[in-house]
Amino acid sequence: MNKHALGIDIGGTQVKMGIVDARGQLLGRIEHPTPQKEGAEAALLEIASVAKQLATEANIPWKDIAGVGVGLPGFLDIPQGHIVQLPNLSWNDVPIRKILEKALALPVTIDNDANVAALGEAWSGAGVGVKDLICITLGTGVGGGIIANGGLVHGSTGMAGEIGHIPVKQDGALCGCGRHGCLETIASATGVMRLMQEAIARGEQTILHHDESDPLTTEKIFSAAKDKDPVAQEVVQQAVDALAYVMSILSLTFNPALFVIGGGVSKAGSTLFEPLEAAYHRRTLSYVAKGVLIRPALLGNDAGLIGAAGLTAKGEILR
Amino acid sequence: MNKHALGIDIGGTQVKMGIVDARGQLLGRIEHPTPQKEGAEAALLEIASVAKQLATEANIPWKDIAGVGVGLPGFLDIPQGHIVQLPNLSWNDVPIRKILEKALALPVTIDNDANVAALGEAWSGAGVGVKDLICITLGTGVGGGIIANGGLVHGSTGMAGEIGHIPVKQDGALCGCGRHGCLETIASATGVMRLMQEAIARGEQTILHHDESDPLTTEKIFSAAKDKDPVAQEVVQQAVDALAYVMSILSLTFNPALFVIGGGVSKAGSTLFEPLEAAYHRRTLSYVAKGVLIRPALLGNDAGLIGAAGLTAKGEILR
Numbered sequence: 001m002n003k004h005a006l007g008i009d010i011g012g013t014q015v016k017m018g019i020v021d022a023r024g025q026l027l028g029r030i031e032h033p034t035p036q037k038e039g040a041e042a043a044l045l046e047i048a049s050v051a052k053q054l055a056t057e058a059n060i061p062w063k064d065i066a067g068v069g070v071g072l073p074g075f076l077d078i079p080q081g082h083i084v085q086l087p088n089l090s091w092n093d094v095p096i097r098k099i100l101e102k103a104l105a106l107p108v109t110i111d112n113d114a115n116v117a118a119l120g121e122a123w124s125g126a127g128v129g130v131k132d133l134i135c136i137t138l139g140t141g142v143g144g145g146i147i148a149n150g151g152l153v154h155g156s157t158g159m160a161g162e163i164g165h166i167p168v169k170q171d172g173a174l175c176g177c178g179r180h181g182c183l184e185t186i187a188s189a190t191g192v193m194r195l196m197q198e199a200i201a202r203g204e205q206t207i208l209h210h211d212e213s214d215p216l217t218t219e220k221i222f223s224a225a226k227d228k229d230p231v232a233q234e235v236v237q238q239a240v241d242a243l244a245y246v247m248s249i250l251s252l253t254f255n256p257a258l259f260v261i262g263g264g265v266s267k268a269g270s271t272l273f274e275p276l277e278a279a280y281h282r283r284t285l286s287y288v289a290k291g292v293l294i295r296p297a298l299l300g301n302d303a304g305l306i307g308a309a310g311l312t313a314k315g316e317i318l319r
Numbered sequence: 320m321n322k323h324a325l326g327i328d329i330g331g332t333q334v335k336m337g338i339v340d341a342r343g344q345l346l347g348r349i350e351h352p353t354p355q356k357e358g359a360e361a362a363l364l365e366i367a368s369v370a371k372q373l374a375t376e377a378n379i380p381w382k383d384i385a386g387v388g389v390g391l392p393g394f395l396d397i398p399q400g401h402i403v404q405l406p407n408l409s410w411n412d413v414p415i416r417k418i419l420e421k422a423l424a425l426p427v428t429i430d431n432d433a434n435v436a437a438l439g440e441a442w443s444g445a446g447v448g449v450k451d452l453i454c455i456t457l458g459t460g461v462g463g464g465i466i467a468n469g470g471l472v473h474g475s476t477g478m479a480g481e482i483g484h485i486p487v488k489q490d491g492a493l494c495g496c497g498r499h500g501c502l503e504t505i506a507s508a509t510g511v512m513r514l515m516q517e518a519i520a521r522g523e524q525t526i527l528h529h530d531e532s533d534p535l536t537t538e539k540i541f542s543a544a545k546d547k548d549p550v551a552q553e554v555v556q557q558a559v560d561a562l563a564y565v566m567s568i569l570s571l572t573f574n575p576a577l578f579v580i581g582g583g584v585s586k587a588g589s590t591l592f593e594p595l596e597a598a599y600h601r602r603t604l605s606y607v608a609k610g611v612l613i614r615p616a617l618l619g620n621d622a623g624l625i626g627a628a629g630l631t632a633k634g635e636i637l638r
Binding site: 148158 | 449450451463465467468470472473474475476477478479480481482484485486496498564567568569570571572573574575576602604606607609610611
């Protein structure tokens with residue numbers, strides 16, 4: 001990629017966009033509330049005008065931008081550049097590539113949010129120089145973006161990387177997907193909160209509590225675990241064990257050199273990463289786990305827009 | 320690929336080789352006992368001379384062959400064309416590419432046996448036209464070869480596809496890898512035999528028995544299951560459930576359009592495939608499992624040599 005690229009990360013509440021150079025470095029960025037009221041086409045035209053405003057503010061001539069990449073939270077027909085459904089935005093059946101290519105006069109590529117975050121971390125974040133890596137986002141749910149031999153793995157219908165729904169516990173809690181015991185019922189922020197609330201409700205001896213005036217948060221749970229609260233430690237260990245189990249399976253299947261862990265839960269730092277490293281190496285065949293690194297994500301909220309910009313290089317940036 | 324290619328599948332007892340055309344069709348094949356006595360280099364030179372003999376017998380001028388692919392059972396440095404270790408042959412640290420390129424005067428590419436079998440089935444077997452597929456071999460162990468977006472997935476150190484070692488049962492039987500409850504302790508030929516022998520030893524009511532004069536075989540177990548022997552049915556169901564569990568995880572991670580099942584156990588036909596389809600769809604998120612096919616391998620023992628020949632096309636054959 002010789003020119004700059006524009007990355008647009010469309011979320012449920014905010015649109016983040018940025019212009020990056022050929023090495024994935026941000027030259028300018030902007031945030032804008034996701035247009036909610038109008039239809040998808042009107043919203044996309046508003047986003048396009050913000051993109052042009054960003055280029056102007058960053059003093060980047062439009063002709064220096066080679067293409068546009070867009071990260072989207074939902075079901076996509078990636079080859080066709082088509083939104084099938086974005087549940088959070090109620091956008092259904094939207095020819096996003098056609099709309100944005102007309103509005104911006106640049107080639108447009110789309111992909112899902114977990115994939116662009118993985119691509120961003122691989123291009124200029126925690127995974128620079130690594131061709132086989134898996135990016136796991138521990139947030140409200142658990143998302144996965146997989147890069148094998150320098151390219152995003154999409155699968156046959158774009159569903160690759162749905163690692164939050166790998167079953168880890170028989171007869172476990174009900175998941176949003178309608179099944180029981182999925183990874184994200186335990187290792188997401190929601191999962192950790194649920195486990196702790198259940199322990200409190202059972203009357204277990206902990207310094208934590210949960211009421212309306214002083215609600216429980218994942219930060220408080222990890223902080224209590226760090227302070228050796230045994231109930232909080234047990235909750236963290238459950239999340240760590242479930243995650244390590246899935247990572248050991250991913251090692252046996254994809255054999256990545258690196259796991260990048262992002263999302264809100266990853267901010268717990270060593271309280272998460274130390275037991276996770278130990279559990280991963282305990283659970284994984286040593287000749288597969290040897291040398292595998294587990295690192296926190298580096299780009300935070302910018303991973304998505306940087307990776308989206310990286311889509312324009314058509315898979316060449318990591319080869 | 321415009322020219323023909325030579326594929327060599329080196330196994331513990333037999334070397335199978337064949338010359339295929341640009342569409343993966345066999346033009347000639349030969350089998351030769353794996354040279355055991357001498358060192359690896361002498362063995363490879365013997366294999367090279369058999370390859371030349373094959374071309375002569377098949378009336379194919381050597382200049383019409385574009386390259387050579389080799390499938391090998393063990394640990395390889397694929398980019399370097401180097402054998403790290405083949406445990407069954409006691410070949411260690413062998414520069415196989417260098418040796419064969421000198422002997423054959425053609426470019427040589429190597430890969431492991433599970434991968435070349437998957438490539439063979441994808442190129443001209445059960446997976447023709449499919450870009451995302453997983454080939455599972457149920458033999459003495461359980462092997463996996465993964466093709467994503469038309470290319471073999473190797474992972475960072477060539478260990479991708481080691482699906483036989485995905486844990487499926489807590490505190491399960493000891494596996495050859497030193498761990499417990501791996502898929503291959505249950506769903507391989509060895510695993511099915513073990514489960515049946517244990518049931519017989521417990522005195523369960525079955526038409527099957529196991530003694531030196533009339534030893535148990537997997538064929539007998541599947542045949543008894545087909546005849547509704549309840550103990551044999553239970554053993555088959557255990558193998559099917561373990562395999563379906565791993566296939567559901569593979570669907571959530573790689574999202575293949577097709578699973579190709581090969582190896583000795585797959586010869587059980589509908590006694591295996593009917594409960595496997597049912598268990599897979601019962602266990603897998605419907606929006607991921609929708610439309611996914613499970614088919615028996617078509618190329619049998621030729622999958623490896625055909626896929627090995629396909630290596631010479633450098634990943635272009637399925638794009």
